Amino acid sequence: MPAPTLQALFSNQPVEKFDCGAALFWEGDDATHVFEVLEGVLRIFRILGDGRRVITGFIYPGDLVGVSLKKRYLYTAEAITPTKVRRFTRMRFETEINESPELRPQLFARLCDEMAAAQDQMVLLARKNAEERVASFLLMLARRLCQDAALCPEIELPMTRLDMADYLGLTIETVSRTMTKLFNRKIIAPSGRHAIIIRNMKELATIAGDDDEDFRPTIHANVHQAVWPHA
Amino acid sequence: MPAPTLQALFSNQPVEKFDCGAALFWEGDDATHVFEVLEGVLRIFRILGDGRRVITGFIYPGDLVGVSLKKRYLYTAEAITPTKVRRFTRMRFETEINESPELRPQLFARLCDEMAAAQDQMVLLARKNAEERVASFLLMLARRLCQDAALCPEIELPMTRLDMADYLGLTIETVSRTMTKLFNRKIIAPSGRHAIIIRNMKELATIAGDDDEDFRPTIHANVHQAVWPHA
DNA sequence: CGTTAACTTGAATTTTGTCAATGCCTGTGG
DNA sequence: CCACAGGCATTGACAAAATTCAAGTTAACG
Numbered sequence: 376m377p378a379p380t381l382q383a384l385f386s387n388q389p390v391e392k393f394d395c396g397a398a399l400f401w402e403g404d405d406a407t408h409v410f411e412v413l414e415g416v417l418r419i420f421r422i423l424g425d426g427r428r429v430i431t432g433f434i435y436p437g438d439l440v441g442v443s444l445k446k447r448y449l450y451t452a453e454a455i456t457p458t459k460v461r462r463f464t465r466m467r468f469e470t471e472i473n474e475s476p477e478l479r480p481q482l483f484a485r486l487c488d489e490m491a492a493a494q495d496q497m498v499l500l501a502r503k504n505a506e507e508r509v510a511s512f513l514l515m516l517a518r519r520l521c522q523d524a525a526l527c528p529e530i531e532l533p534m535t536r537l538d539m540a541d542y543l544g545l546t547i548e549t550v551s552r553t554m555t556k557l558f559n560r561k562i563i564a565p566s567g568r569h570a571i572i573i574r575n576m577k578e579l580a581t582i583a584g585d586d587d588e589d590f591r592p593t594i595h596a597n598v599h600q601a602v603w604p605h606a
Numbered sequence: 607m608p609a610p611t612l613q614a615l616f617s618n619q620p621v622e623k624f625d626c627g628a629a630l631f632w633e634g635d636d637a638t639h640v641f642e643v644l645e646g647v648l649r650i651f652r653i654l655g656d657g658r659r660v661i662t663g664f665i666y667p668g669d670l671v672g673v674s675l676k677k678r679y680l681y682t683a684e685a686i687t688p689t690k691v692r693r694f695t696r697m698r699f700e701t702e703i704n705e706s707p708e709l710r711p712q713l714f715a716r717l718c719d720e721m722a723a724a725q726d727q728m729v730l731l732a733r734k735n736a737e738e739r740v741a742s743f744l745l746m747l748a749r750r751l752c753q754d755a756a757l758c759p760e761i762e763l764p765m766t767r768l769d770m771a772d773y774l775g776l777t778i779e780t781v782s783r784t785m786t787k788l789f790n791r792k793i794i795a796p797s798g799r800h801a802i803i804i805r806n807m808k809e810l811a812t813i814a815g816d817d818d819e820d821f822r823p824t825i826h827a828n829v830h831q832a833v834w835p836h837a
Numbered sequence: 838c839g840t841t842a843a844c845t846t847g848a849a850t851t852t853t854g855t856c857a858a859t860g861c862c863t864g865t866g867g
Numbered sequence: 868c869c870a871c872a873g874g875c876a877t878t879g880a881c882a883a884a885a886t887t888c889a890a891g892t893t894a895a896c897g
């Protein structure tokens with residue numbers, strides 16, 4: 376018996392295909408299934424009452440969708456490219472996880488990664504300007520798409536500019552202008568509309584602010600001394 | 607033997623006190639312990655290289671801190687008010703969780719709640735304006751501090767305006783101005799500097815956009831048809 | 838009761854969003 | 868294989884929202 380992994384768990388399930396724009400599930404649907412993505416890219420998003428859309432993540436092959444949830448899905452998952460997935464019922468998935476001491480920590484680790492990504496995104500949305508957001512985004516893709524980013528500077532952007540905007544909390548125009556600026560500064564180069572080449576990874580990282588996001592213990596200590604008066 | 611709960615798990619650990627401004631741990635520290643908060647309020651935050659601060663959450667009694675993590679803490683946790691906590695070593699905590707089929711789903715549920723909160727926050731930061739952000743924040747506190755919000759309209763705000771600003775992705779001035787507007791419109795009333803009274807919960811919820819954040823399936827279907835040209 | 842930090846308010850500036858027009862891929866059909 | 872249509876992306880001019888800078892005001896604590 377091979378070492379049980381999350382991938383292996385799904386490997387006997389039939390493969391399903393989704394076309395561009397097709398939804399795996401909708402926000403508010405009963406959370407009945409968990410999916411593993413084999414091929415393709417998905418966007419997961421929520422929509423406010425007046426139509427504003429927020430993309431909370433992009434899903435790539437190897438990722439799971441629909442795990443970290445409640446009774447109902449908290450977001451819609453939609454294919455950006457032709458996509459292949461395998462699925463489990465939620466109940467069966469939970470049983471399998473619960474019964475396997477090997478699988479549990481794997482799932483836990485994934486949730487922690489997801490949480491870490493969510494926090495990075497909160498930092499981006501709360502305090503980074505347009506240029507920093509776009510740079511951070513491109514850098515994240517670069518890191519996700521290949522381990523040694525220096526080796527494969529070409530990055531595919533399967534999502535539209537509108538997707539990027541709704542992920543970065545910007546408008547499509549601001550994303551476009553910011554990309555143009557990065558092109559002009561030779562930090563990236565266009566490679567068709569849906570790919571770029573990173574020409575200056577170091578500079579991109581500097582702009583993104585991913586360089587030295589480090590804490591500086593001596594400083595914080597007395598800066599933010601909040602006082603609780605009604606003790 | 608009583609039904610095992612996460613609270614009970616900590617109940618034999620000694621109680622530790624932290625003063626205002628004291629840190630339980632720093633971003634980047636080895637993640638050695640998990641904490642349960644008994645009393646007080648904490649802020650958890652990260653700092654960018656140039657000093658910009660992002661508060662990713664406020665922690666109240668009953669919450670756990672330091673769980674959803676990697677080798678190192680991803681954020682600093684600092685007491686906003688005099689705080690009492692109990693702690694476990696991470697290792698011992700993991701063992702206990704792993705050995706208890708009752709505790710595991712409880713922890714899992716908490717992580718899912720945390721993930722859901724993180725997504726709400728991403729929506730807030732990506733697409734809501736200042737007024738919506740502040741209203742959402744006050745509403746969240748109201749819901750957290752008492753079940754039936756109508757019954758206890760007074761809400762304590764132990765954090766400073768700067769804390770609120772760094773949580774909401776705004777400046778301290780914008781938070782102040784927005785609060786003033788809500789005061790003038792009689793939606794909330796000040797109760798000292800560190801508490802408010804909600805005078806019109808319904809209106810506050812409308813402003814926050816928490817009313818009808820519902821999906822409208824018929825609309826999305828063909829709106830965001832991204833195309834993948836390089837198939 | 839005075840000192841100091843926190844908060845509020847105002848005016849000017851900057852960034853990003855909005856609206857509108859143009860340009861360019863991409864996929865389709867001749 | 869090429870021409871064309873339609874969506875997507877880019878660009879520009881203007882408007883709006885939030886930030887920045889600069890005083891003032893208030894409230895907590897010694």
